[in-house]
Every structure is written in C-alpha cells, then in structure tokens.
Amino acid sequence: MVDLRPPADVRPPSTREVPLSREPGDRFAPGNARWPLTALLWLTLMMAVGSLHPLFQGSGWWFAAAVVSALVLGAAGAARAAHWPSVVASAAGLIVGVLGSTAFVSGGTALLGIIPTAETIDRIRVLTEQARDAIVSDEAPIVVGDAMLGVIVVTVAAGALLVDLLSRVSRMPGLTGVVFAIVLVVPSFIPDVDPSWVWVVLTVLGYVAVLVVSTGRRPSRTSIVTAVAAVVVAGVVTSLLPVSLASPLSNLGTGTGISTGVNPVINLGKDLRRGTAVDVLSYTSSSAQGDYLKLVDLVDFSGTRWSPASVRLDGKNTVEKLPQAPGIAKSTRRDTVTTDVSVNLLRSPYLPIPVPATAITGVDSKWKYVDASGVTVRSTSEGSQGLDYKVTSRPVDPTRSQIVRSLDKAPAGLSAYESVAGVPASITRLAKKVTSGAANPFDAAVQLQDYFRNGEFTYSEDTPVREGYDGSGLDMVETFLKRKSGYCVHFASAMAVMARTLGIPSRIAVGFLPGTQEGSSENWTVTSNDLHTWPELYFQGLGWIPFEPTVGQGTTSSYLQQTGTEATPSSSATSSASASDSATAQATTSTTAAPTTAQVTTSASAATGTSGRSVGGAPFAVVGAAILVLVALLPWWLRTSRRRRRLGQDPPDTALWAWREVVDTARDLGVSVDPAATPQATAALVRERLDAPGASALERLLAGTQRERFGDLPAGAIVQDDARTVIRSLRQGAGPVARCVAALVPRSLFVEARPQTAQGA
Structure with missing residues (x-):
C-alpha cells in the first residue's frame, strides 16, 4: 500500500503561513525615525491648531506655530534616526523647541537670536502679563501682538512635544487624539465664536491616518465606518457644544447675559x-x-x-x-x-x-x-x-x-x-x-x-x-x-x-x-x-x-x-x-x-x-453631555467591534483569530503578554488568571489553534466558544477598576505590544 500522506515536516501548499502573534519587531527602537508617522502627527496637530483661527486675527501666528512644532518633531525624529534613546530624542526636541520659541518672542534680546538671556526672561515676564490681560478681557478675534504670539508658539510647541512623548516614548500613538481633541474644543468655550467644522473634519481624518500608520494595518471596514462616524460626531459637537457649554461655564442658567x-x-x-x-x-x-x-x-x-x-x-x-x-x-x-x-x-x-x-x-x-x-x-x-x-x-x-x-x-x-x-x-x-x-x-x-x-x-x-x-x-x-x-x-x-x-x-x-x-x-x-x-x-x-x-x-x-x-x-x-x-x-x-x-x-x-449668546435652555446642555459620553465610549465600541469580528471568523483562520482575541483581552486587563513568546509560554501566563473552566477552555483553544496552523485541520465554532469562556474567566478574575479601564481605554487598541527578551516555552 502506498502512503499518500505528506512527510511530517512538509506543509501542504494550500496552508497559509500566519503567525500566532504579531512580531513586526520594535517599531520604536532607536534608529527607527518613522518619518511618515512624524509627518502625520505634525500635520494633524497643525490642522487642529487651524481650528483656532476664529480666535486670532491674521494667519502669521499659525505659520509661526507650524515652524516651531516642525522643529520640535523634526529634531526628535532626527535624534532617533541617529540611534539616540527615545527619551533623549524627545529632550532634544524640547531644547530645539525652546530655542525656536525664543527666536519668535525675544524681541532682539536673545544671544544669536535664539539663546535666552536675562533680558529675554524679563521680556517674557512682561509679555506673559500682557497676554494674561488679553486672554481674560479681550474679544475674539484677538490682535496677535508679541505677547499673544509667544503664548501661541510656546503652547503649540508643548503640544508637539506631548504628541511625540505619547507616540514614541509611551508608545501610545492612539492617545495623541486627546491632545488634538483639547485643541479642537477650545473655541467651544469662547462666547460668540463659531468653531470651524472643516478644520475639525480634517483633524479627525488626520488622526485616523495616524492610527493606521502607527499600527501598520490596512484600515478595515469597521475602522472606515468609525472614521466617518467620528467626523459626523465632530461636526455635531462643534455645532452644539458652544451652546451647551455657554450656560454652565457662565452661570447663566437659561437666560442670556452680556460680556464686556x-x-x-x-x-x-x-x-x-x-x-x-x-x-x-x-x-x-x-x-x-x-x-x-x-x-x-x-x-x-x-x-x-x-x-x-x-x-x-x-x-x-x-x-x-x-x-x-x-x-x-x-x-x-x-x-x-x-x-x-x-x-x-x-x-x-x-x-x-x-x-x-x-x-x-x-x-x-x-x-x-x-x-x-x-x-x-x-x-x-x-x-x-x-x-x-x-x-x-x-x-x-x-x-x-x-x-x-x-x-x-x-x-x-x-x-x-x-x-x-x-x-x-x-x-x-x-x-x-x-x-x-x-x-x-x-x-x-x-x-x-x-x-x-x-x-x-x-x-x-x-x-x-x-x-x-x-x-x-x-x-x-x-x-x-x-x-x-x-x-x-x-x-x-x-x-x-x-x-x-x-x-x-x-x-x-x-x-x-x-x-x-x-x-x-x-x-x-x-x-x-x-x-x-x-x-x-x-x-x-x-x-x-x-x-x-x-x-x-x-x-x-x-x-x-x-x-x-x-x-x-x-x-x-x-x-x-x-x-x-x-x-x-x-x-x-x-x-x-x-x-x-x-x-x-x-x-x-x-x-x-x-x-x-442665547444658550437655548437645558435641552442643548443635555445634547452636549450626551455627545461627550458617546465620544468617551468610542474606544469601547471599537474594541467590541473587533472582538465580534474576530470571534465570527470562518475557516481556515477561526482558531487563529480567537487566539489573538484572547491575547489582546489579557493585555487589556493588565497581563504583560510578550508578543515574542511562544504560544505555550503565553498560555502558561494567561492560565494563572483563570478559574478551572477557563483553564480547560484555554487548553482546548491552544490545541485547536496548533492543529489549525500546523496540522491543516480547520477548527470549528467550538474554539470560538472556548475563547468566550476564557475571556469571561479573565474578566471575572480581574478587579472592577481593571475591567473599567479595559472597557474604556483598551490597551490593545492604543498601545503597541513591546517584544521582550524571549523566554523558553
């Protein structure tokens, strides 16, 4: 009888090579400047800053902010390309930002135009007092003199440094959206100022691009739908938020007041x-x-x-x-x-x-x-x-x-x-x-x-x-x-x-x-x-x-x-x-x-x-609050959508996607899963957080995944049920705070996994 089975070490040509975990290497390692991400962060930040144009006269202030923020992010990126440690590279961006800001606000008092002197410090103190008066008392659009230009330049430089720290040092590029959102919402706090919907849309699209580039994945249908929804929500927020916030911020109740x-x-x-x-x-x-x-x-x-x-x-x-x-x-x-x-x-x-x-x-x-x-x-x-x-x-x-x-x-x-x-x-x-x-x-x-x-x-x-x-x-x-x-x-x-x-x-x-x-x-x-x-x-x-x-x-x-x-x-x-x-x-x-x-x-x-302006009464405040709640729940919706999609996959990758969902859920709940570890090592780490039914389900899921990847035996829907059992056990074993954080700020959605030193299985 002739044995038609392939040798044990030969894979059928139809079997797809898909790893159990992502192992792209450390994208944040020294020497990896990631210029596309840097350029997108700068562009998105400047689009967010552009939304402030109703607050200031002219456009020179925007170009000044663009130059200084580009210097900050560019210096940090160049330092990483030169294999400097990431934190040191950010410090280089900080120094360049200080020198660049000095060039705009020194008024000729700085050494070589960029190095602050004692006279520069005294000038900054005077400008700070003047800017404080203008912010407290003036009406938008404000004339941008030296004082206000200094505030704008320094603030935007600080924002550029913050997005660099979040995306490169903390390795959480998704959280840069908080910085962009803070900038976008500023006009909403100013009475009689209409935020610019176009700039909001451009900023949201830029942020979606940041997420795509930072994760290295092609956008899925869910991410596209989410991006469109985010644009719509941003438009609604910029239309209603100024009205909804006018009352509580000004203590006006449902009436209207005047401001001078x-x-x-x-x-x-x-x-x-x-x-x-x-x-x-x-x-x-x-x-x-x-x-x-x-x-x-x-x-x-x-x-x-x-x-x-x-x-x-x-x-x-x-x-x-x-x-x-x-x-x-x-x-x-x-x-x-x-x-x-x-x-x-x-x-x-x-x-x-x-x-x-x-x-x-x-x-x-x-x-x-x-x-x-x-x-x-x-x-x-x-x-x-x-x-x-x-x-x-x-x-x-x-x-x-x-x-x-x-x-x-x-x-x-x-x-x-x-x-x-x-x-x-x-x-x-x-x-x-x-x-x-x-x-x-x-x-x-x-x-x-x-x-x-x-x-x-x-x-x-x-x-x-x-x-x-x-x-x-x-x-x-x-x-x-x-x-x-x-x-x-x-x-x-x-x-x-x-x-x-x-x-x-x-x-x-x-x-x-x-x-x-x-x-x-x-x-x-x-x-x-x-x-x-x-x-x-x-x-x-x-x-x-x-x-x-x-x-x-x-x-x-x-x-x-x-x-x-x-x-x-x-x-x-x-x-x-x-x-x-x-x-x-x-x-x-x-x-x-x-x-x-x-x-x-x-x-x-x-x-x-x-x-x-007329605040329109309580209904607008309710609508504004509801929109803020929806925006806060957006990460939860994205993560839930991903889980539903993964646990609904058909063969031949049913077990693979179920396994990845279990690993990401463990990360969300605070388990330090090493993406470079073997499946057996990962299972041993996760097993410590499970009860008996969860541990048994994990063993079956691991076995089904290995058979699917290495034995060319497609897994059935049973592995998806096992994955749900493991996820339920992981959540039951975590505290209420950990579950809340995992739901509202899922780590797997915002933070790239750091490969650690490989350990034996």
Missing part, C-alpha cells in the same frame, strides 16, 4: 440689537434720578477707534483708598450719593460704578483702580458677575457762579485728551459753526450737546449697520453727521471729536444708563438695553463733566446751561485750583501721555468685548 472686554464700545451695537433685554444688574441709590454706572474711559483715539488709556495696573492701587477726582476745586459744590450694586448677568473685567467714586466696599484686593484720571476699577483675574458691593460717589453740582469762576482756568496739560490727528475739515467746520455764538468753552460744550439733542438727529440702532457706518472712527463720524441717525456710540464719538477740535479735552465713558426705577422706591434695574456711551469734557475746577448728546436717551444735568460770560484766562489761573488737584491732573497726564512700549502693545491688542 477691555474696550466694550466697539461691540456695543451688537449688545443693543440683541433682541430680548436681560437684567444685568440692580442697585439702590440715594439719588432720586438714579446713577449712570461707568465701566471704562476711552481716551486714546487713533482715528479709526477709541480705546482705553495704556496704563498698567499697579498692585498698590487697591480700592481701599481711592484717589481724589482730578480737576475739582474744593469750593465746587458736590452731592454725596450712596449706591448698593448687585451684579447679575454681566461679565466684565471692569466694575460698574457711579463716578467719581470716593469709597468702594465689598470687593476683594484683586480689584484695582486704573489711574487717577477718573477712578475706574478693573481686575485682570476676576469678572464682575455675582458681585455685591457698595459705592459712595461725589458728583459735582456746581452753581452758575462756580462755573463762571472756572472759566478763567486753563486745562492743566491734558494734551492726551485733545489729540485728534487727521480730523476731516468738514467736522472741524461744523464744530465751529455749531458753537459760533458761544462765549466760552463751557458754553460751546453745552451748544454741542443741544445740537444733537434738539436738532434733526434721530436715534437708530439699525441705520448705521444698514448704511455701512457703524463704528466710532473719523470716517464713521463724518458719515453720521451727514445722515444724522445713529445710536449712543455715534453721538458720543461725534461730540468728543468735535470738542477736541475746539480745544476742549474729551473722552468717552462706557457704562450703563440709570435703568428703570421700581415705583417710587430706591430700587433700580439695569438691563442689556441700558448699555450706553456718553462723552465727558474736562474743565479745570469742575473736573470731568458728563454730557448726554444722544437724542431720546438719558437725562442732562441741570447745571449744563449757557453762562454767556466771556472767559478771561490768565497765567496764574491754574494755580487757583487746589495744589493737590493740579498735581493729580498732571500725574494723570504723564501716566497717560507717555506709555511704555510694552503698554502700547497692550493697547494695540485690546479688542472689543464679547456679546453673550
């Missing part, structure tokens, strides 16, 4: 046109007419917009002892008003207060008065929402004779409040025409106010937007004076500019109208519709006088009447005011008129305040 930044005047129109008014604060006042509540003074006028004076907060300027209001003579009659303020839905770095304030109680030491020019109060680390405080103020109420006596007193060096370079001739001519009959500067100011309130002007929040002159720049003012229709920003800016052309120091105050009085009580309610601007003009002896040119809004002070008296200025007139008042005015002028370079940078980067 360093310079809230530019965005004031949007707040006024927001629709339904919301209560932003309430107060009680001893004044029968209520109080104008000021937030900030706008002093610097560039010709295109008004902005606050460039003054850095002094840590010593606490509200415990406020300075005297400048320019007010001791003989000038003044009222004393007590106001208790309770802030509800107003988030502002400035404190709304009646002026000039002489005492403030109820706020902590983080609130400082800005300077002596008008005693506005600001914080760089807190907002006004939820505060309750008491203010004592002393507004002037001069008699006619006191006003007349002040007319011969020339302003004490307030050139910073008189600058109006580039004013169109039409505005100058109109100012002179309107005030041609004025006997003195005070009367001229009153005539300007009457020109707006008693003339042909109308109040409209929509006309400037519809006809394209909404703003406070000179071109907008010129158009407003022709159209004669606008809202408070236009009236205040026009009067302030016209006053400056007449030599009268002026500024714009931003704050709130007195609001609505509750019956005849002392209680007042201020809503978002009461947000307002008005001009303040300076007269030595009277100080800063508020005017109200906006037609149909607010009230005018009773003492703002024509005097008809000719002014007779004399060289000694200024000294008749109190010495302290004059000194205060001079100090204010020197502080405001000569800002440092760093302060100018702060002013340049000061943007408008943000406008709150």
Whole structure:
C-alpha cells in the first residue's frame, strides 16, 4: 500500500503561513525615525491648531506655530534616526523647541537670536502679563501682538512635544487624539465664536491616518465606518457644544447675559440689537434720578477707534483708598450719593460704578483702580458677575457762579485728551459753526450737546449697520453727521471729536444708563438695553463733566446751561485750583501721555468685548453631555467591534483569530503578554488568571489553534466558544477598576505590544 500522506515536516501548499502573534519587531527602537508617522502627527496637530483661527486675527501666528512644532518633531525624529534613546530624542526636541520659541518672542534680546538671556526672561515676564490681560478681557478675534504670539508658539510647541512623548516614548500613538481633541474644543468655550467644522473634519481624518500608520494595518471596514462616524460626531459637537457649554461655564442658567472686554464700545451695537433685554444688574441709590454706572474711559483715539488709556495696573492701587477726582476745586459744590450694586448677568473685567467714586466696599484686593484720571476699577483675574458691593460717589453740582469762576482756568496739560490727528475739515467746520455764538468753552460744550439733542438727529440702532457706518472712527463720524441717525456710540464719538477740535479735552465713558426705577422706591434695574456711551469734557475746577448728546436717551444735568460770560484766562489761573488737584491732573497726564512700549502693545491688542449668546435652555446642555459620553465610549465600541469580528471568523483562520482575541483581552486587563513568546509560554501566563473552566477552555483553544496552523485541520465554532469562556474567566478574575479601564481605554487598541527578551516555552 502506498502512503499518500505528506512527510511530517512538509506543509501542504494550500496552508497559509500566519503567525500566532504579531512580531513586526520594535517599531520604536532607536534608529527607527518613522518619518511618515512624524509627518502625520505634525500635520494633524497643525490642522487642529487651524481650528483656532476664529480666535486670532491674521494667519502669521499659525505659520509661526507650524515652524516651531516642525522643529520640535523634526529634531526628535532626527535624534532617533541617529540611534539616540527615545527619551533623549524627545529632550532634544524640547531644547530645539525652546530655542525656536525664543527666536519668535525675544524681541532682539536673545544671544544669536535664539539663546535666552536675562533680558529675554524679563521680556517674557512682561509679555506673559500682557497676554494674561488679553486672554481674560479681550474679544475674539484677538490682535496677535508679541505677547499673544509667544503664548501661541510656546503652547503649540508643548503640544508637539506631548504628541511625540505619547507616540514614541509611551508608545501610545492612539492617545495623541486627546491632545488634538483639547485643541479642537477650545473655541467651544469662547462666547460668540463659531468653531470651524472643516478644520475639525480634517483633524479627525488626520488622526485616523495616524492610527493606521502607527499600527501598520490596512484600515478595515469597521475602522472606515468609525472614521466617518467620528467626523459626523465632530461636526455635531462643534455645532452644539458652544451652546451647551455657554450656560454652565457662565452661570447663566437659561437666560442670556452680556460680556464686556477691555474696550466694550466697539461691540456695543451688537449688545443693543440683541433682541430680548436681560437684567444685568440692580442697585439702590440715594439719588432720586438714579446713577449712570461707568465701566471704562476711552481716551486714546487713533482715528479709526477709541480705546482705553495704556496704563498698567499697579498692585498698590487697591480700592481701599481711592484717589481724589482730578480737576475739582474744593469750593465746587458736590452731592454725596450712596449706591448698593448687585451684579447679575454681566461679565466684565471692569466694575460698574457711579463716578467719581470716593469709597468702594465689598470687593476683594484683586480689584484695582486704573489711574487717577477718573477712578475706574478693573481686575485682570476676576469678572464682575455675582458681585455685591457698595459705592459712595461725589458728583459735582456746581452753581452758575462756580462755573463762571472756572472759566478763567486753563486745562492743566491734558494734551492726551485733545489729540485728534487727521480730523476731516468738514467736522472741524461744523464744530465751529455749531458753537459760533458761544462765549466760552463751557458754553460751546453745552451748544454741542443741544445740537444733537434738539436738532434733526434721530436715534437708530439699525441705520448705521444698514448704511455701512457703524463704528466710532473719523470716517464713521463724518458719515453720521451727514445722515444724522445713529445710536449712543455715534453721538458720543461725534461730540468728543468735535470738542477736541475746539480745544476742549474729551473722552468717552462706557457704562450703563440709570435703568428703570421700581415705583417710587430706591430700587433700580439695569438691563442689556441700558448699555450706553456718553462723552465727558474736562474743565479745570469742575473736573470731568458728563454730557448726554444722544437724542431720546438719558437725562442732562441741570447745571449744563449757557453762562454767556466771556472767559478771561490768565497765567496764574491754574494755580487757583487746589495744589493737590493740579498735581493729580498732571500725574494723570504723564501716566497717560507717555506709555511704555510694552503698554502700547497692550493697547494695540485690546479688542472689543464679547456679546453673550442665547444658550437655548437645558435641552442643548443635555445634547452636549450626551455627545461627550458617546465620544468617551468610542474606544469601547471599537474594541467590541473587533472582538465580534474576530470571534465570527470562518475557516481556515477561526482558531487563529480567537487566539489573538484572547491575547489582546489579557493585555487589556493588565497581563504583560510578550508578543515574542511562544504560544505555550503565553498560555502558561494567561492560565494563572483563570478559574478551572477557563483553564480547560484555554487548553482546548491552544490545541485547536496548533492543529489549525500546523496540522491543516480547520477548527470549528467550538474554539470560538472556548475563547468566550476564557475571556469571561479573565474578566471575572480581574478587579472592577481593571475591567473599567479595559472597557474604556483598551490597551490593545492604543498601545503597541513591546517584544521582550524571549523566554523558553
């Protein structure tokens, strides 16, 4: 009889050679730079950073971040290609990142442009303070000056270093998705900013590519479906998350509030046109007419917009002892008003207060008065929402004779409040025409106010937007004076500019109208519709006088009447005011008129305040929370899908895939399985975690796998049942924490197995 069976050491040609475990070698070993993975990590990171473009003006910041992050990842990859240890290679990336970041933020203080010096460290400290102010107070899109560019570059460099550590040192490239997700979600925390869906999609696709390249496997049908689902989820998240987070982050409940930044005047129109008014604060006042509540003074006028004076907060300027209001003579009659303020839905770095304030109680030491020019109060680390405080103020109420006596007193060096370079001739001519009959500067100011309130002007929040002159720049003012229709920003800016052309120091105050009085009580309610601007003009002896040119809004002070008296200025007139008042005015002028370079940078980067958006109520919060839960469960779904696919394989690889699933499950539960170990050694290690039924099933699975691979005997569905028994036994033997981690963060899905020193079976 002839034996037709093949020799024992000969495999049938139809049998496929598939190993029991993956043995690709150490992809993370020194000398393996893995440039495709490095390039994908950089590209995906930069696509995630691109999603931040609604937060910053221009695109130069993105290119700077791209260069520095490329230096970090490139240096680390080159070091690994040179057979440096992986941790040392990451350290090389860190050093190069520091040098590259220094080149962007040193401002010429670094040695050779990249090596930090003591002067560089001091500059970084100043830039850090400025960036903190901008982040706390400014509205997106922020002007990217040196301070903000430094924050962006350093943060992105740190992100590049982190993805390098996760993917190469920790050998968990899958977890780089956390870094990308953190970057993508940042715009969702910024009110009135719409995240960019396109950048989110590109980042998700880049992350899927990272997973494919890092694992070395071709994408399966499940991974493709998952990628598409991830893109859809990302789109939904970027659409709904800003709305869902607005309420809990801002403590707004189901209402809407308003937010102001360093310079809230530019965005004031949007707040006024927001629709339904919301209560932003309430107060009680001893004044029968209520109080104008000021937030900030706008002093610097560039010709295109008004902005606050460039003054850095002094840590010593606490509200415990406020300075005297400048320019007010001791003989000038003044009222004393007590106001208790309770802030509800107003988030502002400035404190709304009646002026000039002489005492403030109820706020902590983080609130400082800005300077002596008008005693506005600001914080760089807190907002006004939820505060309750008491203010004592002393507004002037001069008699006619006191006003007349002040007319011969020339302003004490307030050139910073008189600058109006580039004013169109039409505005100058109109100012002179309107005030041609004025006997003195005070009367001229009153005539300007009457020109707006008693003339042909109308109040409209929509006309400037519809006809394209909404703003406070000179071109907008010129158009407003022709159209004669606008809202408070236009009236205040026009009067302030016209006053400056007449030599009268002026500024714009931003704050709130007195609001609505509750019956005849002392209680007042201020809503978002009461947000307002008005001009303040300076007269030595009277100080800063508020005017109200906006037609149909607010009230005018009773003492703002024509005097008809000719002014007779004399060289000694200024000294008749109190010495302290004059000194205060001079100090204010020197502080405001000569800002440092760093302060100018702060002013340049000061943007408008943000406008709150409707949060849409609780349903959106629920939807947002549900989406976050779904995203957190995505690894569990991927791992479950893989298990289902493996345990449903048909011959000839039924046992092989069942065995691989058991090994990966053991890894997920914390068993240190060596991919280079023999099947017998792996079985012995896993067996220690099993009960008796599980151990028996493991033996049958191992035997079935060996017969399938080496005996050309296809395994039946019984091996899949044995695999499920082993998996169930492994899970029962693990603790609840280990099972939770294995479900939510499965190690086999994110971490490449490390081949160890081979041990005998």
